[in-house]
Amino acid sequence: MTKGTLSTIEELLEGVQQDVNGPDASYKLRSARQLLRVLKQRNEDLDEAIDEAIPDEEILENLRELGYL
Structure with a gap:
């Protein structure tokens, strides 16, 4: 959800900048726009770190359902 939101903001800012x-x-x-790119990269890095730290897909899914991820 966050990635979609950041992408939408990026597109809107790009249109206004033009x-x-x-x-x-x-x-x-x-x-x-540059700061948004930093946030996107941080989100991607965080997702990778979580996937590496919690290898069990069931636990990850439970955390997502509870709104922690």
């Missing part, structure tokens, strides 16, 4: 003429606003939008 419509903006001011260099300051463009810089801020570009910076926000």
Whole structure:
């Protein structure tokens, strides 16, 4: 869910950045998009770490159902 949300925000910011003429606003939008990429990478890294730390799929599924993952 988070990955979808981050991707949607990225797409919206990209569209706005293309419509903006001011260099300051463009810089801020570009910076926000870069921060979103950092968040995406952190989420991916966290998912990998969880998969490695908890190899049992049943436990992972239970944690997801409870909202922990």
